Amino acid sequence: MDHFKTILRHHYDRDAADVIPQQGGWSALAYKVISDQHSYFLKVYEKSRASTPKWTALIDKYVPIIQWLSCQTGLQGKLPVPLLTRNAAYKHEDDMGIYQLFEYIxxxxxxxxxxxxxxxxxxxxxxxxxxxxxxxxxxxxxxxxxxxxxxxxxxxxxxxxxxxxxxxxxxxxxxxxxxxxxxxxxxxxxxxxxxxxxxxxxxxxxxxxxxxxxxxxxxxxxxxxxxxxxxxxxxxxxxxxxxxxxxxxxxxxxxxxxxxxxxxxxxxxxxxxxxxxxxxxxxxxxxxxxxxxxxxxxxxxxxxxxxxxxxxxxx
Ligand SMILES: Nc1ncnc2c1ncn2[C@@H]1O[C@H](COP(=O)(O)OP(=O)(O)O)[C@@H](O)[C@H]1O
Ligand SMILES: [Mg+2]
Missing domain, CATH: 3.90.1200.10 (Aminoglycoside phosphotransferase (APH), C-terminal lobe)
Incomplete structure (x- = not known):
């Protein structure tokens, strides 16, 4: 979990006290991140999975649309809220995987x-x-x-x-x-x-x-x-x-x-x-x-x- 904590600190400016594995879905691993008083949801698409390119190729295209929908339409509060990296990127990427951070629901x-x-x-x-x-x-x-x-x-x-x-x-x-x-x-x-x-x-x-x-x-x-x-x-x-x-x-x-x-x-x-x-x-x-x-x-x-x-x- 230290790897995730490092990513959260360096790329998302969050100090994670705990990173807890959650039941994931089809495409990615899922973690609950606890940082003082606040929880986040970290989705990790492993590069070792053949399906990862298919699921992640369009992150930069669809996340801004989700953000727009949740700010500008009646869908506010009905969608997950994606959080950006320190450099305002929609995802972080390293040799092991591709990461997306959300508000925890x-x-x-x-x-x-x-x-x-x-x-x-x-x-x-x-x-x-x-x-x-x-x-x-x-x-x-x-x-x-x-x-x-x-x-x-x-x-x-x-x-x-x-x-x-x-x-x-x-x-x-x-x-x-x-x-x-x-x-x-x-x-x-x-x-x-x-x-x-x-x-x-x-x-x-x-x-x-x-x-x-x-x-x-x-x-x-x-x-x-x-x-x-x-x-x-x-x-x-x-x-x-x-x-x-x-x-x-x-x-x-x-x-x-x-x-x-x-x-x-x-x-x-x-x-x-x-x-x-x-x-x-x-x-x-x-x-x-x-x-x-x-x-x-x-x-x-x-x-x-x-x-x-x-x-x-x-x-
Ligand atoms: N923002 C969130 N907060 C808390 N739990 C979440 C959040 N997003 C997803 N989950 C949980 O994680 C599971 C997998 O997430 P999902 O986005 O559906 O991944 P996949 O693409 O792998 O299916 C969901 O079924 C849900 O239980
Ligand atoms: Mg799913």
Whole structure:
């Protein structure tokens, strides 16, 4: 922890009495930092993780937008507050990792719990507020603008064609019956993507990773955290996380108070739903093909893969 204390002292001007590991998320390690009378949240993206470049490349682009949203809009108090380094940088970087410091949010992560009606309303208010803002905000959104690319398409096809023979027998048995529908879905997705690229679809700021592990209850307020995925995109990039929820009606009742004329863009919704499904399947196959997994994890991955494959037909 001394390494972190040194970083906090030299780059954030904070004297940390204690740095306590917390349960992290998918992308980074998490620590609670206690410095006289005040707590901070330190997120550490380790350079040893393959996913780190993907999660950190846009920090300098999205953090100023988060700051603007939390100072200039009704989202104040509903987002995490990022803190800058001594040199007013949005992150600190060294050989080991990339660091981001936030105000500590005293509260509880929703996690595996269900949202209460009140929480659904507050979530809908946050998303409705966020969707009021688009390209016109005073900070550049060019780097986070949706381009409807499918970065994993080539790898996906390769896995279905060549790598399928390298899959262990038990996995290949599961995947083979779906090979043709998966190829069809990828073609569908590319067609939809091309149409969306050519259309003048309206784009707003979107969080793009709405789930209960990214929601915290702090006092009376629900807070949406983890803004790594901030995009300028069709609002369906967010609404796709809500359409299958049991509380959709409650959510929309609140959302529509702000966006009275909202009509779902079916094509954009389909794009995000299929893209996410295929991306998940691609990642699961990648794990089974290339990662050295413990038996228990492997069983979990296979179960997850089966579940996703069974839903492809209905997409
Ligand atoms: N500012 C904060 N204060 C306190 N706890 C936080 C804060 N931000 C995140 N957390 C906790 O840390 C966990 C991981 O943070 P998150 O930003 O979602 O990281 P990841 O990108 O790894 O998913 C969250 O689920 C939440 O429990
Ligand atoms: Mg998270």
């Amino acid at each position: 005293e509260g509880k992560t929703i996690g595996s719990q269900a949202l209460s009606t009140m929480q659904v309303r507050q979530l809908a208010e946050i998303i409705a507020q966020l969707h009021l803002y688009g390209e016109e905000v005073p900070i550049s959104t060019a780097a986070i603008k949706e381009d409807f690319r499918i970065p994993f398409a080539e790898q996906f096809r390769e896995m279905l064609n060549e790598d399928i023979h390298r899959l262990p027998d038990d996995v290949s048995e599961i995947v083979k019956p779906f090979a043709s529908i998966l190829a069809t879905r990828m073609n569908d997705l590319e067609m939809i993507a091309e149409e969306l690229r050519g259309s003048e679809v309206e784009m707003k700021l979107c969080h793009t990773d709405i789930h209960n592990w990214n929601l915290m209850q702090s006092g009376q307020q629900l807070i949406l955290i983890d803004w790594e995925g901030l995009k300028l995109a069709p609002v369906e990039a967010d609404l796709m996380f809500l359409v299958d929820q049991p509380f959709l009606e409650e959510f929309m009742a609140t959302y529509l108070k702000t966006h009275t004329n909202y009509v779902v863009n079916r094509q954009a919704l389909k794009f995000y739903q299929i893209r996410r499904r295929l991306e998940d399947i691609c990642e699961l196959l990648e794990q089974l093909l290339f990662d050295e997994q413990e038996e228990e994890d492997r069983v979990g991955t296979i179960r997850h893969l089966k579940g996703e494959l069974s839903k492809v037909e209905g997409d």
